[in-house]
Amino acid sequence: MDWTGFDAPALRDAASRDLGDGRREALLRVDGMHCSACARRIERALAPLARDVRVHLGTGTVEVDWDARRHPFSAVLGALDAAGFTPAITGAPASSARAERRTALKRIGVALIFGMQVMMLASGHYFGAIDAAYAGLMR
Known part of the structure; x- marks a missing residue:
């Protein structure tokens, strides 16, 4: 696949964030990852391109941190494709997803306090x- x-800057910026x-x-969702051997194969495929690769087998996602000056985003996606996996753009980098979970947890906490x-x-x-x-009045 090409x-x-x-x-393109617009797509790259929508799918990843500048560090x-x-x-x-x-943060990429990887279709076809089923076991720890698959996770290891993904790590090996991305190792030459990435500075840091974190494979989350339970969620079927991969967090990848790479030097964009040396390797374009298409090289990262192509390496996953060449390893036999289909990458899908999630649109939310990991740190953004973490911040969103933190905000949701705070909201749940406030709701619990007022509910009590x-x-x-x-x-x-x-x-x-x-x-x-x-x-x-209580009704």
Whole structure:
């Protein structure tokens, strides 16, 4: 497959992020990865091109950090393709996904705190220990 279309700045920037000093980072979903031998084959295929390769077998993704001055994005995608795997662009580099998970976790925490407060106020209604005049307010 011809991966050179991903070397265009617009596509490259949408699929990866700039780390400075000519380095880029991308999170790629890899179809066809089923076992640790597959993960090792991916690491070997990307080793000559990348500075850092992190294969996540459970999620079927690969985080790759490479020197964009020496190797274009199409070379990274082509190496995966040549190793027998089909790379797919996820659109969210790993650090962006981590930040999104952190934000979601904070939101869940706030929701839990306020949910507990509502349950504490309503517990009197559940156990019949609330005056009838206030029952309508609690509903």
